[in-house]
Structure formats: C-alpha cells, structure tokens
Amino acid sequence: xxxxxxxxxxxxxxxxxxxxxxxxxxxxxxxxCAALIAGCGIVPGVTEGQGDDTITVMTWAPEEAGAxxxxxxxxxxxxxxxxxxxxxxxxxxxxxVLTCDERDDAVAAxxxxxxxxxxxxxxxxxxxxxxxxxxxxxLETAGIPYIGGYGLTxxxxxxxxSYPVNGGQPALLAxxxxxxxxxxxxxxxxxxxxIAGDQLPxxxxxxxxxxxxxxxxxxxxxxxxxxxxxxxxxxxxHAAAGTGERGCVVPALGDRTGIFxxxxxxxxxxxxxxxxxxxxxxxxxxxxxxxxxxxxxxxxAYVTGWYPEAGDARWDPMKEVVRAxxxxxxxxxxxxxxxxxxxxxxxxxRQAVESLGDGEVTADTVTAALDGGLxxxxxxxxxxxxxxxxxxxxxxxxPRLVNANxxxxxxxxxxxxxxxxxxxxxxxxxQDAAL
Numbered sequence: 001x002x003x004x005x006x007x008x009x010x011x012x013x014x015x016x017x018x019x020x021x022x023x024x025x026x027x028x029x030x031x032x033c034a035a036l037i038a039g040c041g042i043v044p045g046v047t048e049g050q051g052d053d054t055i056t057v058m059t060w061a062p063e064e065a066g067a068x069x070x071x072x073x074x075x076x077x078x079x080x081x082x083x084x085x086x087x088x089x090x091x092x093x094x095x096x097v098l099t100c101d102e103r104d105d106a107v108a109a110x111x112x113x114x115x116x117x118x119x120x121x122x123x124x125x126x127x128x129x130x131x132x133x134x135x136x137x138x139l140e141t142a143g144i145p146y147i148g149g150y151g152l153t154x155x156x157x158x159x160x161x162s163y164p165v166n167g168g169q170p171a172l173l174a175x176x177x178x179x180x181x182x183x184x185x186x187x188x189x190x191x192x193x194x195i196a197g198d199q200l201p202x203x204x205x206x207x208x209x210x211x212x213x214x215x216x217x218x219x220x221x222x223x224x225x226x227x228x229x230x231x232x233x234x235x236x237x238h239a240a241a242g243t244g245e246r247g248c249v250v251p252a253l254g255d256r257t258g259i260f261x262x263x264x265x266x267x268x269x270x271x272x273x274x275x276x277x278x279x280x281x282x283x284x285x286x287x288x289x290x291x292x293x294x295x296x297x298x299x300x301a302y303v304t305g306w307y308p309e310a311g312d313a314r315w316d317p318m319k320e321v322v323r324a325x326x327x328x329x330x331x332x333x334x335x336x337x338x339x340x341x342x343x344x345x346x347x348x349x350r351q352a353v354e355s356l357g358d359g360e361v362t363a364d365t366v367t368a369a370l371d372g373g374l375x376x377x378x379x380x381x382x383x384x385x386x387x388x389x390x391x392x393x394x395x396x397x398x399p400r401l402v403n404a405n406x407x408x409x410x411x412x413x414x415x416x417x418x419x420x421x422x423x424x425x426x427x428x429x430x431q432d433a434a435l
Contacts, residue, residue, distance in 0.1 A: 055089075055353060055361050056096040058116040059342065061128040062104035068255040070128045070150075071331040073338045074099035077126060079326035080346050086325075090353045093361060102127070106134035113138035122363045123147050125349050126342030130196045132156055144363045145370060147352075148345020150281075150338060151306075152196055157398040163370055163387050165344045165378075166306035167404045167426070169196075169252075170203050172279040174426040174433065175406035176250065176304040177207020177216075180277055183302070185245025186217065188238040190231055190260060191252045193220035200252055206433035207426070221253060221260070228256075228263040235264070236271040248275045257282040258291065265297045280305035280337045280409075285416050293414030302419065303409040307381050309418050310335035314381050318343040340381070348376050348385065383423070396433055404430060 059077035061070035081097035089095055098119055100112035113135035116124055124139060126148045132155030139146055140161050149156045151168020180187055189204055191197040197220065205215040217238040221231045239247025249264065251257045257278060268274070276298055283303055291297060308314055319334050321343070326332050332339055352369045353361055376385040382403055393401045405423035409416050 053093045053361075054096050055093050056098065056119055056121050057123050057125045057349065058098040058100060058112070058119070058121045059126050060100040060102040060109070060112040060124070061338065063101040065101070065103040065105070068104055068128075068130075070336075070338045072333055072336050073126060073128055073150075073342045074101075075326065075329055075331040076322070076339045076342045077346070079329070079332065080321055080343070082325045083321045084346075084350070090350050091356070093353070102129050102131075104130065106131040110134040110138060116144060117142040122361055122366050123349055126345030128152070128338055130194070132159070136162070142363065143367065145367045147348050147370075148341055150341055154199055154397070157393075157401045159400065161367065162400050163348065164400055165341060165348060165382060165385060165403060167401055167406065167430075169200060169279070170398060170401060170430055170433070171404045171406050171426050172281075172304045172306070173200055173203035173252070174207040174210075174404075174429045175408065175424055176277060176279055176302065177204040177213075178210050178424075178426065178429055179207070179302050179304070179408060180248050180250070181208045181211020181213035184213075184239075184248035184275060184277075186239050186241045186247040187213070187250060188219055188235040188247070189216040189250045189252065190219045190221055190228075190235050192223040192254070192256075194223050197223070197252075202433055203430075204250065204252075207429050209432065210429045216250070221256075223253070223256065225256065226259065228260040229267060232260065232264040232267040236267055236274060239274040240272040246273060246275055248277050250277050252279055252282055254282055258287055261291060261297050268297070275300060275302075277302040279303065283416075284333075284337070285310065285335050288411060288414055288416060296414065298411045299414065301411045303411065303416060305407045305409055306337065306403075306405070307340055308407060309409065309416060312381075314379050315340070317379060344378050344382060347378050351376050392427055393430055396431060398430070401430070 059074045061073040062068055063071040077097050077099060081095050084090060084095050100115055102109050102112055109129045109131040117138060121144055123145045128150040129135060130152050132153035136155050136159050146162045148165040151164055151166050156162045156164050189201055191200045201216060201218040208216060219231055219234055221228055235249045239249050251260045253260055280303060283298060288298055315334060322332055322334055352366050352374060355369045355374055356365055359365060370387055383405055385403060387402055404427040405425050407423055408420045410419040
C-alpha cells in the first residue's frame with residue numbers, strides 16, 4: 001500500500017441511516033457468486049443451501065499471503081460452527097460459517113465482502129483486515145454488521161455498522177505509553193510505513209503525555225521487509241540519546257516484529273542498554289519462546305493486551321471448543337489474540353441472535369438488536385459490551401470504541417505474566433489523543 005490519507009477526527013456520515021436489505025440478488029450478483037467462492041470455505045456438515053432458519057455468517061483473515069497471516073481466526077470460526085451445531089445451533093437455528101482468505105490485500109478484502117453480500121450473510125464476525133476502506137462500504141450498503149474485527153483500522157471505530165469488542169491499537173498504545181512514561185527515557189516507536197501505521201504515533205504519545213513524557217520518535221519501517229538493520233540502528237540511537245535515563249524501543253510491526261528483533265539483537269551490542277516494550281499482536285508466548293525465552297531480547301519488556309493472560313480460567317470455555325472440534329489443528333493457538341477475539345465476537349453474535357427469540361434473524365434484525373441497547377457478557381474476558389452510535393470517545397473520532405480496557409504484562413524468565421491485576425481503563429487518556 002503506497003497511498004496515505006489523513007486520519008479522520010470526526011465521523012464521516014457514510015451510513016447515518018441504515019439501508020434496507022435487498023430481498024433478492026440481481027442476476028449479475030448471482031453470476032459473480034461462483035467467481036467469489038475461490039478462497040472461501042464453508043463449515044463441513046452444514047449444507048450449502050440455506051434453509052429457512054439457517055444463520056449464515058462469514059469470518060475472514062489473511063491465511064496464506066501477505067506480511068501478516070492469521071489462519072487461526074477462520075479456523076476457529078469453523079470449529080465454533082461445528083461446536084454450536086453439535087449443541088443444537090443458536091436458539092435452535094443451525095449456523096453456517098463461511099470463511100474467506102483476505103490475503104492482506106484490499107482487492108481480496110473487497111471480494112470477501114461481496115461474497116458475504118452474495119451469500120446473504122447476517123454478519124461478518126471475528127475478522128482481521130487492515131483494509132477497512134475496501135470492505136466496510138460494501139457491508140454498509142448491504143446493511144451487514146461487522147462484529148468483533150481485530151481493531152486495526154480507524155474505520156472499525158467510526159462505522160455505524162462496526163461493533164468492536166476491544167479497544168484495538170488505540171487502547172493498546174495509549175496504555176503502553178502511560179506505562180512507559182514512568183519507566184523510560186527517550187522512546188522510539190518502530191511502526192509500519194502504511195496507512196494503519198500512520199495512526200500509531202499519536203496514540204502512543206497520548207499515553208506518554210498523560211505521564212508528563214515527551215513524544216516518541218516516529219520511525220517508519222517497510223511492512224514486508226526481510227531485515228530491519230538500519231531501522232534498529234536508528235531506534236537504538238534515539239533511545240540512547242544522551243538523557244542519562246534508560247530509553248525504550250517499541251516495535252509495533254505485527255507479525256514482522258520478530259524479524260525486527262533479530263536485527264535489533266545484532267545491533268544492540270554496540271549501543272547503551274535499552275528496554276523493549278510492545279503490544280499484543282506483535283508479541284505472544286510463542287514469539288517469546290522462538291526468540292530465546294529468558295535469554296531473548298524481550299526479557300523485561302512491557303506488553304499491553306486487551307484480555308487476561310492465556311492461562312486464565314476465563315478462557316476455558318473457548319479452549320473446550322478447540323478440544324472438542326479442532327484438536328490437533330495447529331492453525332489454532334488459544335493464546336493468540338486473533339483467536340480470542342473471534343471467540344468473543346461469536347459470543348456477541350450468539351447473544352444477539354438469542355435476544356431475537358423466535359423472530360426472524362437477518363442482518364437488519366441482528367443490527368437492530370445490537371443498536372437497541374443489548375448488553376453482552378463475555379465471561380469477564382472483557383467488560384460488559386454495549387454499543388451506542390455516539391459513545392464517550394466520539395469527540396476524537398472513535399465513536400464505536402466502547403471497550404478501552406487494557407491489561408499490562410511483563411516478560412519474566414521468558415514468560416508473559418500479568419504485571420498488574422485486572423484491567424486499566426484508558427478512556428481518559430485517549431480523550432486527549434491528538435488524532
């Protein structure tokens with residue numbers, strides 16, 4: 001992606017009034033359907049023909065291509081579909097789960113959205129994409145809600161048909177900045193040179209400012225680079241810039257963070273000691289293990305996340321789905337934030353559908369349930385979720401961000417462990433962000 005756009009500070013009136021759902025596909029849409037099937041999957045055991053009460057949804061993520069892949073999200077969605085159907089469906093209705101390889105590509109993301117429309121999906125659930133501009137207009141035109149996206153793009157927190165379950169990168173970076181304000185000298189942020197990456201510096205800086213700290217050094221890096229030697233040198237030089245305080249380097253490169261840290265490990269011997277810190281999605285326990293555990297570059301690093309640590313008993317219901325329906329599927333890691341987000345998103349879908357009772361389940365009725373004040377409980381892995389069109393953070397252009405809670409972790413002896421009890425609400429910090 002080479003183009004850039006300014007971050008919106010107010011909501012664009014893209015869909016202030018939800019459109020009526022089309023009752024039938026045009027002949028052209030039906031003809032396009034076959035072409036869209038490539039790259040998509042359907043839960044085995046559920047017939048492709050949609051019955052009168054079958055609920056069709058879609059989950060997408062980059063699976064086999066792109067700088068970032070998240071195959072565990074659609075794989076878990078399929079497992080959830082099998083599990084819920086084995087237990088009588090949702091409110092007695094069978095669930096049909098379609099999946100689509102988003103390929104970390106705007107064209108593919110738009111294709112997935114068109115498939116969701118063609119298949120009469122009532123929602124897109126628990127998905128991952130950096131290309132909100134490419135798919136959200138299609139979903140909005142068809143009136144299809146986007147439930148529990150990963151939280152990567154600004155659009156997910158502005159679209160009236162988006163129902164995020166976490167605070168995305170905004171909450172993670174604001175929370176991390178507030179922590180580092182008390183722990184670090186100069187802070188160097190290493191982030192992708194992309195539209196999504198452009199949104200990261202002011203979020204980290206909002207947390208730093210809340211603690212009376214100077215802004216971070218903004219270091220852009222190629223998203224799909226195979227080496228980050230020059231960027232690592234620049235980050236170390238900034239973090240050790242003569243204040244006498246131990247500086248911090250914050251890589252926020254998603255799945256490419258490990259590649260950056262390989263370069264960082266080689267470069268750091270020639271520089272004063274610095275501390276590392278990052279956010280969930282850039283680091284998890286598998287990354288720590290692969291990078292050397294206690295002897296690796298993350299030892300002592302702060303990591304902010306959205307949810308309790310993976311070993312917490314609150315994740316047991318999700319793990320039971322994996323054990324029952326996806327045992328041995330190495331695409332699904334219960335510790336992965338994408339898998340966890342997908343579990344929460346399907347929890348939202350289930351409660352929205354159940355709230356309809358015997359009423360018709362369509363994109364319109366699911367959206368109406370979510371907009372009508374439905375309170376969704378998630379087993380305390382998040383606070384109770386409830387969406388309003390204009391919520392607390394509308395003043396900074398994030399009206400759909402309803403869960404600004406983060407958790408703080410630290411790497412000790414190679415393990416990602418809780419550094420503080422419970423959640424920290426960064427709503428007030430975000431309200432001061434210069435977006």
